[in-house]
Amino acid sequence: MSTNQSAHDTTNPALRTWVPGANDNTLFPIQSLPYCVFLDLEDEYPSLGVRIGDSIVNLNMLHEANVLGDADHHDHDVCDAFEMPMLNGLLGLPAAKRRELRGQIQQFLLEGPPGGQSQRRLREKCLTAIDETQLLIPMLVPNYTDFYASIHHATNVGSMFRPDNPLLPNYKHVPIGYHGRASSIVPSGTPIKRPKGQQSPPDNDPSQGPSFGPCKMLDYELELGAVIGDVNELGEPVAIANARERIAGLCIVNDWSARDMQKWEYQPLGPFLAKNFATSISPYIVPLEALEPFRCALDPRPAGDPRPLPYLFSEDDQRGGGFDIQLEVLLRTKQMADQNLPAQRISLGNFKHMYWTFAQLIAHHTSNGCNLLPGDLLASGTISGPDKSSRGCLLELTWDGNDASTGKPKPRIPLTLPTGEQRTFLQAGDEVTMRGLCERPGARTISLGEVVGTIED
Numbered sequence: 001m002s003t004n005q006s007a008h009d010t011t012n013p014a015l016r017t018w019v020p021g022a023n024d025n026t027l028f029p030i031q032s033l034p035y036c037v038f039l040d041l042e043d044e045y046p047s048l049g050v051r052i053g054d055s056i057v058n059l060n061m062l063h064e065a066n067v068l069g070d071a072d073h074h075d076h077d078v079c080d081a082f083e084m085p086m087l088n089g090l091l092g093l094p095a096a097k098r099r100e101l102r103g104q105i106q107q108f109l110l111e112g113p114p115g116g117q118s119q120r121r122l123r124e125k126c127l128t129a130i131d132e133t134q135l136l137i138p139m140l141v142p143n144y145t146d147f148y149a150s151i152h153h154a155t156n157v158g159s160m161f162r163p164d165n166p167l168l169p170n171y172k173h174v175p176i177g178y179h180g181r182a183s184s185i186v187p188s189g190t191p192i193k194r195p196k197g198q199q200s201p202p203d204n205d206p207s208q209g210p211s212f213g214p215c216k217m218l219d220y221e222l223e224l225g226a227v228i229g230d231v232n233e234l235g236e237p238v239a240i241a242n243a244r245e246r247i248a249g250l251c252i253v254n255d256w257s258a259r260d261m262q263k264w265e266y267q268p269l270g271p272f273l274a275k276n277f278a279t280s281i282s283p284y285i286v287p288l289e290a291l292e293p294f295r296c297a298l299d300p301r302p303a304g305d306p307r308p309l310p311y312l313f314s315e316d317d318q319r320g321g322g323f324d325i326q327l328e329v330l331l332r333t334k335q336m337a338d339q340n341l342p343a344q345r346i347s348l349g350n351f352k353h354m355y356w357t358f359a360q361l362i363a364h365h366t367s368n369g370c371n372l373l374p375g376d377l378l379a380s381g382t383i384s385g386p387d388k389s390s391r392g393c394l395l396e397l398t399w400d401g402n403d404a405s406t407g408k409p410k411p412r413i414p415l416t417l418p419t420g421e422q423r424t425f426l427q428a429g430d431e432v433t434m435r436g437l438c439e440r441p442g443a444r445t446i447s448l449g450e451v452v453g454t455i456e457d
């Protein structure tokens, strides 16, 4: 939980800003300040920014005006960070310097009279209304790793294939993951083209053999991504005690999945073309410091579960390695949009129900000496909770359990939408939106923003 409420606590709910309209009724208060990369519609070159209220603050302008970094621009790491049209340099600063920078940004935005005429001009100049900006991909992702850290997701999916033995024996000992594809990570709003691929022979007539064609079981996966800050050198594992500090911030991830292709290809080496055709990420990287009030313990492990091996265990991580973040998925078909119907919420869950923490994922990923780079994306895996309403993908949401006599999944039950349309998997024109929200008494409520994608055939 929150460590202190001192004057230097950037999440102190009493803090207020001079930015118009950004103190009340906003999910982007001065306590949050998520990073982004944006194009001012009048500008051709991207700038680094933070969101506050309904505005984006241009950080490049603050840096040029000596508000950020040291006054003489002798801090080359900080100068280099603002030379890039991406957040990698800024996110990759050592954690202490990253925090210092966040403090300087917040200091500039705090309520109070401007220091003088130049300060007044800077205040006017550095803000752009969110409606007049285009948000770009926040960082170049050098490497993308996808985990499987929700035991509810792993149990549900495992039950479809192995009803008697849903969880493989390694699950509670080793965080399961695979190396994903960074080149197809796209910003929110990018249309998602239905992939083609090889699919398994029909269950009722295997002699037909496999086929190749458009995916018929296109799905989303609700995930959170930890964006890595500063590096660890090749050959140097990150100890669990230091692992959380390696996270610069979190974003929302939609790991689009082709289930029919996945089913046929995943054994024995794991997912391949069913997963690498597109992964969407939200435009904001919410700094870990802003999420401090929302840290929590994960759900207690059931009695009898093994204690993690020492390299995956720390008391501090057990107490507060999870995050209390509400996550929802909304669906809007083309017909719903044409009829001006709002998107329908199809699931609502919380990140605190995971089995493994991000610190455990980082400690495990680097335990063999693998080096992580600034901007690397470590995704949690599909986030499903204990209830059916909190399942994080259609594969689980439309699953109706297994038939007792055959042990195989029963026919799927499609979702019914306000237009009367039904969905078992995604169709052309379907728009999927994922949102994250943090709220608890005594803290300012903050949004993680959203990630949106629409299916194109």
Ligand code: CA
Binding pocket: 146, 221, 223, 255, 381, 382
């Ligand atoms: Ca995934």
